[in-house]
Amino acid sequence: MTSTIRVGLAGLVVDIALRDEPATALAHVIFSRFPTVAARDPCLRLELVGDGADQFALWREGSPVFTATCSADAARLVLAEVIHAFASHCTAIPLLHAAAVCGSHSTILLPGTSGAGKSTLCARLDNLGYACVSDELIGISDPCHVLAFPRPICLKPDADRVLSGIIQDAARTGRLLRSDEALVLSPRTALPDPVPAPCAIVFASYAPSEPQGLQPISKAAAVVRLMGSVANARQLPDHGFEAITNLTRTVAAYSLNHTSADDGAKAIRALIPQSKAALDGSNVIVSQSAAP
Incomplete structure (x- = not known):
């Protein structure tokens, strides 16, 4: 199964090819609040592949970028690629x-x-x-x-010390991805x-x-x-x-x-x-x- 999600900001688009169901599910968590973007020439092409629920690999323009062993780290790294692309290519507005x-x-x-x-x-x-x-x-x-x-709110792993009730509620309602490096909260x-x-x-x-x-x-x-x-x-x-x-x-x-x-x-x-x-x-x- 292959699908493509388009993420847009300020007239720019990043295309992300999703090669399987785990990649599609993770992309939904990351980009579900973004508006639909019409097809246009992208400033960056990414490809996300999942191997089960917690093993992901990302390619940038056909070259491997990273592998991640949990969905929270994969989400954080995908977002970093998208943000860098927009900051590197946006010439219209601050x-x-x-x-x-x-x-x-x-x-x-x-x-x-x-x-x-x-x-x-x-x-x-x-x-x-x-x-x-x-x-x-x-x-x-x-x-x-x-x-x-x-994007989801990306928190440091020790944030649950000051947001314990919020983090617990997000985990209980399926709105939280967690790793040793980050908390990703929808x-x-x-x-x-x-x-x-x-x-x-x-x-x-x-x-x-x-x-x-x-x-x-x-x-x-x-x-x-x-x-x-x-x-x-x-x-x-x-x-x-x-x-x-x-x-x-x-x-x-x-x-x-x-x-x-x-x-x-x-x-x-x-x-x-x-x-x-x-x-x-x-x-x-x-x-x-x-x-x-």
Whole structure:
């Protein structure tokens, strides 16, 4: 049995040939929240083969890339290939190394480096009913349009110490892949279509020894910090500067030191308007426009 799944972002497509039932089942876990993409010339061709439920091999453009002895590690490595392809080939818009969560009417962007706690915050907020737009990569097609990369939430293996109830529930309901290297958690909250416009940018940092708090930062500081999160800066003529500047002119930015996932999620929830009327009455200026 052979099938092909197409994963798209910002006009780019990665084709993944699935050679058997285990490969198809794993791809469904990884990409079930992605929208259907029309056939077009791909920027990358991958081939995934399974040998039972926990032995996988991946080929890139006909050459072997890896073998993995569990589905969680295979999922993580497939996603890394797809992300690298998009970051290497996207010349149209900035792709941010960032997480994002949304309510019904607005989105919070969470840029940051690995270890900042983005995925842990996404898992906690997903459990509270806020959709995970991505825990790793998002596209900004104009100041108010977010392109989702809705992969499963990829957590470090020790995350179950702070998310024990969430991890246990995910395992019980078949939403968790586990290995010694990672926890791969399928979100429980549906992603709205389209993704709402952003209402805030939050630079979150897990800092248990620092004072906790959410503080507004200047537009200039937000630009500097966001420029460090542009995954495809080398592919853009101005490294994404104009788009990032326009984003910070439109959307307020904050820094957040949090000492726990619960406290961080509480601070982020306070920024998400609970109704369209609340959003319209805020001092955040948004506009609606279509993705390219």
